[in-house]
Amino acid sequence: xxxxxxxxxxxxxxxxxxxxxxxxxxxxxxxxxxxxxxxxxxxxxxxxxxxxxxxxxxxxxxxxxxxxxxxxxxxxxxxxxxxxxxxxxxxxxxxxxxxxxxxxxxxxxxxxxxxxxxxxxxxxxxxxxxxxxxxxxxxxxxxxxxxxxxxxxxxxxxxxxxxxxxxxxxxxxxxxxxxxxxxxxxxxxxxxxxxxxxxxxxxxxxxxxxxxxxxxxxxxxxxxxxxxxxxxxxxxxxxxxxxxxxxxxxxxxxxxxxxxxxxxxxxxxxxxxxxxxxxxxxxxxxxxxxxxxxxxxxxxxxxxxxxxxxxxxxxxxxxxxxxxxxxxxxxxxxxxxxxxxxxxxxxxxxxxxxxxxxxxxxxxxxxxxxxxxxxxxxxxxxxxxxxxxxxxxxxxxxxxxxxxxxxxxxxx
Numbered sequence: 001x002x003x004x005x006x007x008x009x010x011x012x013x014x015x016x017x018x019x020x021x022x023x024x025x026x027x028x029x030x031x032x033x034x035x036x037x038x039x040x041x042x043x044x045x046x047x048x049x050x051x052x053x054x055x056x057x058x059x060x061x062x063x064x065x066x067x068x069x070x071x072x073x074x075x076x077x078x079x080x081x082x083x084x085x086x087x088x089x090x091x092x093x094x095x096x097x098x099x100x101x102x103x104x105x106x107x108x109x110x111x112x113x114x115x116x117x118x119x120x121x122x123x124x125x126x127x128x129x130x131x132x133x134x135x136x137x138x139x140x141x142x143x144x145x146x147x148x149x150x151x152x153x154x155x156x157x158x159x160x161x162x163x164x165x166x167x168x169x170x171x172x173x174x175x176x177x178x179x180x181x182x183x184x185x186x187x188x189x190x191x192x193x194x195x196x197x198x199x200x201x202x203x204x205x206x207x208x209x210x211x212x213x214x215x216x217x218x219x220x221x222x223x224x225x226x227x228x229x230x231x232x233x234x235x236x237x238x239x240x241x242x243x244x245x246x247x248x249x250x251x252x253x254x255x256x257x258x259x260x261x262x263x264x265x266x267x268x269x270x271x272x273x274x275x276x277x278x279x280x281x282x283x284x285x286x287x288x289x290x291x292x293x294x295x296x297x298x299x300x301x302x303x304x305x306x307x308x309x310x311x312x313x314x315x316x317x318x319x320x321x322x323x324x325x326x327x328x329x330x331x332x333x334x335x336x337x338x339x340x341x342x343x344x345x346x347x348x349x350x351x352x353x354x355x356x357x358x359x360x361x362x363x364x365x366x367x368x369x370x371x372x373x374x375x376x377x378x379x380x381x382x383x384x385x386x387x388x389x390x391x392x393x394x395x396x397x398x399x400x401x402x403x404x405x406x407x408x409x410x411x412x
């Protein structure tokens with residue numbers, strides 16, 4: 001592999017671009033091309049923008065493509081196999097997880113914000129694929145937590161998570177990451193929490209694939225408290241708050257205090273995925289083809305049209321939740337579980353068996369003061385950007401390679 005390196009000329013040009021941007025002069029630092037890799041970490045140099053400009057990362061059969069706010073391609077990267085994507089804790093880097101290759105690649109999406117007193121400054125720059133990768137035997141669950149400034153990649157067959165810190169992505173060093181070990185190898189997860197705490201799944205024996213206990217640890221090993229979560233699958237963390245999907249409940253942990261909120265109306269269906277907005281004021285789970293809104297130690301069950309299966313869930317900053325039905329309709333719910341509107345976006349599609357099949361996906365955020373949803377449609381090689389204020393498709397991109405998983409970096 002030929003790796004792209006910084007040259008003295010390129011580095012000098014970036015410094016000039018930053019200086020001009022600081023003086024209010026527009027500079028052009030982006031261009032459409034493919035990169036095979038960067039040996040360095042995240043750059044702090046780029047073009048300052050008046051507002052946050054999103055970057056959309058889309059997984060394809062051959063790698064990852066990065067698009068700007070208008071769905072114009074900025075960069076593309078070839079990977080050995082189709083990845084699944086997770087946005088890292090810094091809202092800038094993308095974890096391209098390839099469990100069958102036993103590694104995860106890190107991509108700098110090239111759009112970020114920097115705090116300055118009571119406000120932020122926003123920048124865009126050139127994306128980059130890190131040369132080093134995160135290694136682990138069958139990595140599956142990737143969990144970011146901005147409040148802990150860390151992202152954990154759990155490798156099931158190792159029974160351990162590699163911890164990616166802000167310093168790691170800044171320096172581009174991923175070959176000797178700290179780890180947190182579970183009690184046994186299993187299909188589990190580690191959630192980084194503030195103040196050197198971790199939520200770590202545990203299983204009773206090697207023959208039980210899904211964990212039934214969550215440990216709150218101080219440091220990598222010191223167990224301070226345990227919580228029950230039968231057949232745990234699905235998790236989310238925001239600062240000192242976290243939640244887990246369980247067979248009979250949703251386990252919500254706030255500042256170390258855990259409450260299992262029962263879900264008897266789901267019958268044998270368990271909550272298997274969770275999303276939450278930044279301040280944890282809206283928490284929503286997915287149980288089969290139902291949405292489970294968790295509020296004040298109770299749940300509200302919402303659904304879509306009868307006989308329609310749904311994609312993953314995506315949540316906007318204000319708590320609106322979107323999902324795509326197999327009928328091609330986008331369903332948008334408010335933060336309390338009321339269905340606000342639907343709109344036709346894609347053609348009909350079939351839900352694959354298991355978790356690794358090819359299917360449309362949704363991501364959500366806020367762009368230009370409007371809730372925005374991005375949708376992939378692998379059957380026709382397209383990605384759509386939908387403005388929920390106008391209820392229209394604002395942009396469309398052709399993305400060869402059956403685009404599936406997608407995440408959006410640098411959205412408000």
